[in-house]
Amino acid sequence: MGLDAAEGERFAAVLVRHEDQIVKRWTELVAETLRGRLSQAELGRQVTEIHRSLVAAAGPSGMSVDGEAAGELRAVLSELSVARARQGFTATETAVSIFALKDTLRDILDIRDSPELLSDYVEFSRLIDELGLFTFETYTKARESVVADQAEQLLELSTPVVKLWEGVVAVPLVGTLDSARAQVVMEKLLQTLVDTGSPTRSSTSPVCPPWTRRSRSTCSRRLSRPA
Template sequence: MAQDRSDRLLDLLTDGQSDFVERWIRTVTSSLAGRLTPAEVQQDLGELYQALLGALRHGGTATRGEEYGEVRSLLSELSRNRARQGFTPTETAISLFALKEVLEPALSGTGDLVAYLQFSRVLDDLGLYTVEVHAKAREEIIAAQAEQLLELSTPVVKLWDGIVGVPLVGTLDSARTQVVMEKLLQSLLDQNATHAIVDITGVPSVDTQVAQHLLKTVVAARMMGAECTISGIRPQIAQTIVALGIEFGDITTKATLADALRHALQRIDQARVPVAIGGQA
């Protein structure tokens, strides 16, 4: 009996395939308010409908079985694309659930309620799968965007021949410190720089943790043979550092980036003087 219902359901979906797919595309395009063209929707749904027929023919309604592998693969691709295009999980799932709306008149007209409910459960299960994939894709996109913003927020710029600068803006945490160190060390190597300036003018506050992160960056630069200066020490920052008992040791600090650059240029000139005298001698 169950096999008979499955066969009737499959025959109905196969016989009315062209009409069902056309109405499905029209319904989904309308629900997305023109954000995708009918051609784009057809590309997604036409192949998906064919895969659904194959899965029903060989795997019945067991959506987690390997017979539904192609269906899940197509749904994963659709969900990831919709996530990248800015569609919500609901809008993505509705694209699948719209097939129930299209098929309801034909399936309910057969009088076989069991077959209709079985196919509805299939679409419900697959709809939940699209939500899961969409959520995961969105998390990956957000993580990638956060990493890109982190890269953009920690630029290393060439200030002068042999001098590079890192203007920091915002809070300095462990993850950002790691990015700063990596970019600074690579820049020192690429530009053969001997001086690095870490400017904290844009850092709103300095606590013990932030100070430790700064010290790590300075130590890393020194290990590459570069002299490091911290600039942007405003009066409020200086008072906080003193109150917290934070020690920068022999690290040079300056009030402004201009002061730090002037200091670095003087150090470079001083380093060149013995070489010039030796040459004259």
């Protein structure tokens, strides 16, 4: 898939010849889908960067999403996907930022009266579809990573280690203590014992809804200074 050498050269020529029009129209179309959630300046910068990397990737050797020449383009699209995932945009909103290039080219190029331009537009559209799918997949992976990081941060927030007085720390446990949370509890407790030099620790469970057999003893046990 992708463009052959001749198609790649024509694609690059179109992007360069109509650069100002393409960037302006492309930015307008994407802005309509994002409903003001990105500033016009930031969106224009992103579109310009994608346009520049597209021109660099298209050339006499042809163009494909996984080709060596498209390395910078993939990096730019990956950066866009990660940024949008962290900003809370949906996968569709992110991918549309790429798919909008098809409508942009259709609006700018007079393809109705030129069979050659129409043929090129079809091939350009296929390439843009591949770029959009790449962006969609990259966004999905980035979003999964963001969710996992947030879950880990919430897990840490739900297991505080409290210094009661000099030499004594406690872990107030509320809720079900599953294996993942138990590991976080033990790691934080041991690190705090080392940091504070506390020989005494306690585990308290004011509220413990239904738990697993494994977590029952851990959740209810009180640890005090060894005899």
